[in-house]
Amino acid sequence: MSLLNVTNLTMDFGGLRALDNINITVHENEIVAIIGPNGAGKTTFFNCITGMYTPTSGDILVNGTGGKTHRINGLKPNKVTEKGLARTFQNIRLFPDMTVLENVMIGKHCRTKASVIGAVFRGSETVQEEYEIVESSYELLRKVGLENSVNNLAKNLAYGEQRRLEIARALATEPVLLLLDEPAAGMNPHETKELDELIVRIRDEENIAILLIEHDMKLVMSLSDKIVVMDYGKQIAQGTPTEIQNNPEVIKAYLGEDFA
Amino acid sequence: MKLLTSFKKSFLVSIWFMFLTFPIMVIRVNPIEEIIEWRWWNMLLVGGCSFVLSLLGRYFLEKKELMAKRVADSGVIATTFKKRLFEQRAFAVPILIIISFAAIIFPFIFSTYQTSIMTTALIYVVLGLGLNIVVGLAGLLDLGYVAFYAVGAYSYALLNYHFGMGFWAVLPIGAGLGAVFGLLLGFPVLRLRGDYLAIVTLGFGEIIRLILENWNDFSQGPSGIANISRPSLFGTQLGLEANTVYLYFIMIGFMIFTIFVVNRLQNSRIGRAWIALREDEIACQAMGIDKTRTKLNAFALGATWAGMMGVVFAAKTTFINPASFTFLESAIILSIVVMGGMGSIVGVIVAAFILILLPEYLRAFSDYRMLLFGCIMVVMMVFRPQGIISNVRRTYRYGNNKGQDINHRETEEV
Structure with a gap:
């Protein structure tokens, strides 16, 4: 069953066509990577499907939480998250002055419902909900290996840990599809390897499909079931890692005409 | 060597100050005898003072940096007074008891004044705590907070004047109107943040004041509304003195109520959403928080408190006019929040007492009030930019403990 179905997605910024007829399908338990040179439109694509931008034309369909198909073009980012798409950012966007645990607890916001009144009177329902938020958030931190810095401020974490915290926070929104924007950027080989294992574990244990943008080819090739290559806003190739490695179009985009 | 450079820099500072203050401190034109007095002694005084102050400033800054370095090096966080106050029950409870005892006997040992x-x-x-929701927690810089205060005050004054409604009847109305105006301001500024938001809220505050000043039929203009009735105690009107004490206790009650509510709010799902909004708006939205609702919530709740306090203010002074609701009031309330420490309840309380009580007791220096105010602000921002008592994030218990356990540790106790 396909979780995300993007058809003919086009995004114009004034006269500039940043995305041109993109078609991507992500199935259950699949890891799909989007690669391409800088400025190819990968992050723009992410921003379109997570509601940061409203695409000019095309359809984005999600079979999200609740089993219904939703068309999510132009929905606000928080609504998209409610439908089951969670994302991380290329330049880490944590809440720096909140604790690590609280960062993850924020992710639980859209799955809980305590109101102002509930918060003030703190009835048994709210207390129970808070308890569950804390416990499940801690559980997530344990999964990404941050259980020792639960009460530290997010800004005091090391770079690799911040990346993992962002993933934990995204997981807290209980997504069906996790979108990772360059999760390995700035990581050393050891951290990258840990990340590789973490992503596979998320897919296997949580049954969450993953769509990621990444420049680290080693990671991409070892990880993904399917790779989509973009260049100048166009989708130039799609296929398994081996197919992509031998695709002349892709080699041309990355290395220039002479090598094709 | 370091000492020499700091001497050199301080010397330059003093020269610069002498130069700057030369026209006002040294030259004095005496129009009667048509001569110019040259007061060179003043110049020396300015030079000397600025030299010493600059040296002291340098010394303290260096000491502060050294301290920070030492803490970072040793990795051990010293048990400060603040830490003990917040985390050790045996330490906090006696202090709370002493404070509440002092608060109760205060009106009986001191004068009505x-x-x-x-x-x-x-x-x-309470105003500071209310604004703290908007500025400290949600990070929405609101320079027109006094507008809601005015709304509350005028709603009591007018309802009392036209319909003879009492304090307790108008209190919830004032709060409600405050919230409504909060939403009215909130809607148009949803897309704005930072400086732009500050300017719009500043304008909003002025609009409310100008309406009150110019719409004579409605608000009696600059002459204001007089003879507003004081709050009644179970239907009986008290004398002036008894009423002052009564109002004092009403306010004590309000303060406790406010601390209770704000404390619970900031450690709740809603409070976390506010802080997330302050920290990173885009990430906050991507994590499934409805930005619109969260912002409006913050504006409305903050304004509710201002509305209520407006009612109390009108009942206390029994006379209000638009001059009580100038931008300066907003600035003072904002200073309370910033000086106390954004989002910190104890900090806001301490700062409110300092900023309101000091000018009252230093009436002798009333000419220099604004000068001192400015100096305090500058010194604060240099030495403690995080505020008097910065907010400590709550730590949670987790693992296999029972549900009620998580309520036991609060960063800031009532």
Whole structure:
């Protein structure tokens, strides 16, 4: 069953066509990577499907939480998250002055419902909900290996840990599809390897499909079931890692005409 | 070597100050005898003072940096007074008992004048805590907070004047109107943040004041509304003195209520959403938080407190006019929040007392009030930019403990 179905997605910024007829399908338990040179439109694509931008034309369909198909073009980012798409950012966007645990607890916001009144009177329902938020958030931190810095401020974490915290926070929104924007950027080989294992574990244990943008080819090739290559806003190739490695179009985009 | 450079820099500072203050401190034109007095002694005084102050400033800054370095090096966080206050029950409880005892006997040992000043300070405490929701927690810089205060005050004044409604009847109405105006301001500024938001809220504050000043039929213009009735105790009107004490206790009650509510809010799902909004708006939305709702919530709740305090203010002074609701009031309330420490309840309370009580007791220096105010602000921002008592994030218990356990540790106790 396909979780995300993007058809003919086009995004114009004034006269500039940043995305041109993109078609991507992500199935259950699949890891799909989007690669391409800088400025190819990968992050723009992410921003379109997570509601940061409203695409000019095309359809984005999600079979999200609740089993219904939703068309999510132009929905606000928080609504998209409610439908089951969670994302991380290329330049880490944590809440720096909140604790690590609280960062993850924020992710639980859209799955809980305590109101102002509930918060003030703190009835048994709210207390129970808070308890569950804390416990499940801690559980997530344990999964990404941050259980020792639960009460530290997010800004005091090391770079690799911040990346993992962002993933934990995204997981807290209980997504069906996790979108990772360059999760390995700035990581050393050891951290990258840990990340590789973490992503596979998320897919296997949580049954969450993953769509990621990444420049680290080693990671991409070892990880993904399917790779989509973009260049100048166009989708130039799609296929398994081996197919992509031998695709002349892709080699041309990355290395220039002479090598094709 | 370091000492020499700091001497050199301080010397330059003093020269610069002498130069700057030369026209006002040294030259004095005497128009009667048509001569110019050259007061060179003043120049020396300015030079000397600025030299010493600059040296002291340098010394303290260096000491502060050294301390920070030492803490970072050793990795051990010293058990500060603040830490003990927040985390050790045995330490916090006696202090709380002493404070509450002092608060109860205060009006009976001090004069009506002192009680009245204290009531004013308490009003500002609650206003500060209200604005703290908007500025400190949600990070929405609101420079027109006084508008909601005015809304509350005028709603009591007008309802009392036209319909003879009492204090307790108008209190919820004032709060409600405050919230409505909060939403009215909130809607158009949803897309704005930072400086732009500050300018719009500043404008909003001025609009409300100008309407009150110019719409004579409605608000009686600059002459204001007089003879507003004081709050009644179970239907009986008290004398002036008894009423001051009564109002004092009403405000104590309000303060406790406010601390209770704000404390619970900031450690709740809603409070976390506000802080997330302050920290990173885009990430906050991507994590499934409805930005619109969260912002409006913050504006409305903050304004509710201002509305209520407006009602109390009108009942306390029994006379209001638009001059009580100038931008300066907004600035003072904002200073309370910033000086106290954004988002910190204890900090806001301490700052409110300092900023409201000090000018009252330093009446002798009233000419220099704004100068001192400015100096305090500058010194604060240099030495403690995080505020008097910065907010400590709550730590949670987790693992296999029972549900009720998580309520036991709060960063800031009531």
